Amino acid sequence: MRNEERRERLRTALIDAAERTIAAHGLSALKARDLAKEVGCALGAIYTAFPDLDALILAVNLRTLALFDRAIAEVRLAPEPEGPATPAEREAAIDTLVRLAVAYLHFAASNPARWRALFQHRMTGALPDWYLVEQGRLFHAIEAPLRVLRPDLSETERALLARSLFSATHGLVSLGLDEKLMALSERVLRGQIETVVRALGKGLARE
Amino acid sequence: MRNEERRERLRTALIDAAERTIAAHGLSALKARDLAKEVGCALGAIYTAFPDLDALILAVNLRTLALFDRAIAEVRLAPEPEGPATPAEREAAIDTLVRLAVAYLHFAASNPARWRALFQHRMTGALPDWYLVEQGRLFHAIEAPLRVLRPDLSETERALLARSLFSATHGLVSLGLDEKLMALSERVLRGQIETVVRALGKGLARE
């Protein structure tokens, strides 16, 4: 079917345009009419490719998550020791946690509008599967060093703790970059994140 | 002037109605027309009391901040030791940090819609003074125990660290209560917050 191909072309063209708009002017600048004008299609055509604008935003967010995945790929490469952890290995695990958090900050600071769109977007119903899968990837990266620091935790407890560490880091980045609380430079913010995450790792480590 | 009094009456009536709506159905349910119908005034009358709906939301948020202030009043009462801190005093300081964080969680969980409105609202320009004043109150409550844990820090460094601790806690509460990441019960979330904040305090403490 030629038809399916055209639909797919429209889909990617729409995602491209939406991504450009969001990256340049933020999520609130995304208008259906502007979008149609930019990709050279009719207003209604958008709704033949996506059920609504939310779905389009979700597609853009998937790309952002993929970008972020590549951004923390090297940090994830850290080798995972086995057996009882030496003090040096514990230090290395804490360093990995810090590097992950700093990588998160750096990504958010480098792609502010794209990153904001991930969270500004108010989910109506349940999130799609692929969204959760992509999220899980990040959490797994956090769980690895946690396994070194806290081998006593069950898999479930560790997963929960990983989510909490992410949430704390997200709070630092989110309120730090938003001028809502106070605008901090990425430099200062990195210092704070290093301090906090390192303290967290130190305090969590089982001695 | 009888006139001024009527204006003030309208103001409080509007804030009352807006607060009820936000608390019951969330910020997105606040519509100018519904509001006018509820307080029994004309649509345009709203704009004689407030420049726009944002200002009205800000007024509701002020009430929320006052509510929160009362909620953490007792935690703030903790006495502040002087001179070099004993290990027991350091433990007490960490406990205070944990209690503050748990109080924050409890407030957010008890007033979910009101609390969300504080952050969902996108600030256009600079925030009003009273907003910053109210924020400062919370940060001072965090700085007190930090003074015990880290007497070596300068006033500026401590203020920065206090904001970072708040940000981390906010992240835990925000992503924990939102079903964005995964919906956690207040019970589970409290356990996570206690773990994380305690680890933070432990890791931060200068030995």
Added chain:
DNA sequence: CGGCGTCGTGAACGTTGTTCACGAGCGCAT
């Protein structure tokens, strides 16, 4: 009692996202 000023009124405007009756374009059979 009449003129004048003040202030709420609600119809109207500009922007949204979303829908749907129409018609253009294409393939196939006659």
Added chain:
DNA sequence: ATGCGCTCGTGAACAACGTTCACGACGCCG
């Protein structure tokens, strides 16, 4: 080649929103 039918994009129309503004009612003072 011509007519028929089906499919799918089109863009005018709709509903809901925040915000504005010309009008008219009401009250006060001369």
